[in-house]
Amino acid sequence: MNILVCISRVPDTTTRILVGGDGVSIDTQGVKFIVNPYDEYAIEEGLRLREKNGGTVTAICVGPDAAKEQLRTALAMGVDKAVLVKTDKYFDSYFAAKNIAEVSKEMKPDIILLGRQSIDFDSFQVPSYLAELLELPSVSVVSKLTIEGNKVIAERDVEGGKEILETELPCIISAQKGLNEPRYPKLPDIMKAKSKPIEEKQPVEVEPKVSVIGMEIPSRKRIGKILADTDADIEEIVKSLHEEAKII
Amino acid sequence: MLDYYNITEEFSEEEKLVAATTKSFTDNEVLPIIEKYYSDGKFPMDLIKTLGELGLLAVTLPTKYGGSELNYVSYGIAMQELERGDSGIRSFASVQNSLVIYPIFTYGTDEQKNKFLPKLASGEFVGCFGLTEPDFGSNPGGMLTTATKTPKGYILNGAKMWITNGSIADIAVVWAKLDGKVNGFIVEKGTPGFTTIEMKGKHSLKASVTSELIFNDCLVPLNNRLEIEGLRGPLSCLNQARYGISWGAIGSAIASYETALNYAKTRIQFGKPIASFQIIQEKLVWMLNEITKAQLVSYHLGRLKDKKLDRPQQTSLAKRNNVDIALQCARLAREILGANGILNEYPVMRHMANLESVKTYEGTHDIHTLILGADITGIEAFS
Numbered sequence: 353m354n355i356l357v358c359i360s361r362v363p364d365t366t367t368r369i370l371v372g373g374d375g376v377s378i379d380t381q382g383v384k385f386i387v388n389p390y391d392e393y394a395i396e397e398g399l400r401l402r403e404k405n406g407g408t409v410t411a412i413c414v415g416p417d418a419a420k421e422q423l424r425t426a427l428a429m430g431v432d433k434a435v436l437v438k439t440d441k442y443f444d445s446y447f448a449a450k451n452i453a454e455v456s457k458e459m460k461p462d463i464i465l466l467g468r469q470s471i472d473f474d475s476f477q478v479p480s481y482l483a484e485l486l487e488l489p490s491v492s493v494v495s496k497l498t499i500e501g502n503k504v505i506a507e508r509d510v511e512g513g514k515e516i517l518e519t520e521l522p523c524i525i526s527a528q529k530g531l532n533e534p535r536y537p538k539l540p541d542i543m544k545a546k547s548k549p550i551e552e553k554q555p556v557e558v559e560p561k562v563s564v565i566g567m568e569i570p571s572r573k574r575i576g577k578i579l580a581d582t583d584a585d586i587e588e589i590v591k592s593l594h595e596e597a598k599i600i
Numbered sequence: 601m602l603d604y605y606n607i608t609e610e611f612s613e614e615e616k617l618v619a620a621t622t623k624s625f626t627d628n629e630v631l632p633i634i635e636k637y638y639s640d641g642k643f644p645m646d647l648i649k650t651l652g653e654l655g656l657l658a659v660t661l662p663t664k665y666g667g668s669e670l671n672y673v674s675y676g677i678a679m680q681e682l683e684r685g686d687s688g689i690r691s692f693a694s695v696q697n698s699l700v701i702y703p704i705f706t707y708g709t710d711e712q713k714n715k716f717l718p719k720l721a722s723g724e725f726v727g728c729f730g731l732t733e734p735d736f737g738s739n740p741g742g743m744l745t746t747a748t749k750t751p752k753g754y755i756l757n758g759a760k761m762w763i764t765n766g767s768i769a770d771i772a773v774v775w776a777k778l779d780g781k782v783n784g785f786i787v788e789k790g791t792p793g794f795t796t797i798e799m800k801g802k803h804s805l806k807a808s809v810t811s812e813l814i815f816n817d818c819l820v821p822l823n824n825r826l827e828i829e830g831l832r833g834p835l836s837c838l839n840q841a842r843y844g845i846s847w848g849a850i851g852s853a854i855a856s857y858e859t860a861l862n863y864a865k866t867r868i869q870f871g872k873p874i875a876s877f878q879i880i881q882e883k884l885v886w887m888l889n890e891i892t893k894a895q896l897v898s899y900h901l902g903r904l905k906d907k908k909l910d911r912p913q914q915t916s917l918a919k920r921n922n923v924d925i926a927l928q929c930a931r932l933a934r935e936i937l938g939a940n941g942i943l944n945e946y947p948v949m950r951h952m953a954n955l956e957s958v959k960t961y962e963g964t965h966d967i968h969t970l971i972l973g974a975d976i977t978g979i980e981a982f983s
Contacts, residue, residue, distance in 0.1 A: 384608070420613070421613050421616065424613045424614075425620070428617050536620070536624045536625065536654065537617050537620075538621070538655050538668075539618060539621065539656060539659060539668035539670060539678070540655045540663060540668045540669070542618060542655075542668070542670070543663065543670055545614075545617075546614060
């Protein structure tokens, strides 16, 4: 099985984000970057598909030279090889998707896996762009994936239930939390990843479809609610945990 | 995680990955269970397999023996993260990496290496290191345990004490005097004449096994002797372990600092967070200051070690300083947490109690002072 996993380089979730001097980007000084957490599920799923069916897992990232660090993480997790489409400029989801699609046309993967969203800009666009550019079926926000032969069964979480979809390889799957439990890179594999190849490619230059014209840190307003233990209050707590905090 | 001087920026890609993997291990596998094991006075045996699979038991050992073949900075980073969980977990890994695998790799025969190293690296075998005796701690050269050579093998007689992993070990690296000179032997579990007793009643390192090893006419095969003679054998192992401890202590100190910082920001007294009081800020800044210095010491020592430019005295300084400040951080954190600081809801008191042992084992704080004193004056105060 020829598996392509797309990963993106995003600021660590615990990093304090500050707007840069230009007002349209973040100040990267002292910011730690990580593999987009949703992409970790995609990597893990790719590795599991390879373990079951054999084949090769390739990781691809569109980003600066420093994104090799995130590709190295994927290689240490067990990915076989990596491609960096190198760009130092600001780019939008269309640019990323277009460049992944170009590489994908050469590679002809059986499946493309990626996170449901990147947690930096949260635009949710790359999976759909890719599907359009490659004219492939895609299922997004998948929490369970079963592949038998060419048949793909994907489960999605929908409000209060599950939706089960069927499609065929080749296809594009975007991963939701819960799809699997991503492995940590083992130390011997970290050492071995050093010698795995990262191929660098020049990007296909396309004009972004959207550009950032401003960034602001939200003003912090704490709206505290004090609730007691009446049935109505308890219902409200449950409701706000479900609908606002979205933790249950 | 506290890194005020952004030292992680200096880490290689591999070193950053080692930090991430060990951090996940500690967050997901150690922190959720450690208080229970500590209270029960038990070592979490289930962790051994995962530690082995992740490559944390043989960080620097070449891959041909099942190791991870990474550098000493990586080893240090791993020890730091493990001790952020608990000194007992880090002690387990220190013993396996530095006190068992290291001497077998460095002084062992090919047969010994092939037989034991892969199993020790995977965690299938647990090892322990028998040097200290009931009456010989800081003065190991005075040991009473003896080895006598016979045609059938070496006969060991004597007792070792304060041996981490002793009762759960599959093999022991034991130091004994053969014709008056210190020699190392690999003793396998179940060898007739070799017994262990787990030491009970500890108020410290409760999530770690500490034992006595007893040798009563214990016959060890001739080919189980390590190819090293003299005290420099065991001391070279201790130097490896102490280096790891210097990093480990930072992990423990960070756990205390972060607990105290979060607590101070959320604990309200006199209508405001206690973090707004100067006396609390001073304590937090003291910790920040000392932890940052300790990080720089161990990081630089690691780089020296990877270039083989380090001296054992430099490791003494790092172990001495870092464990001492970690203990002081735990005490300050306990003060900031007030009465809550004594509860096992917070890790502070556990770290404090653990560090009392760490300050004493692998060369006491005071012995390291004398090693450094001898180094700079040229006069040994302990001979």
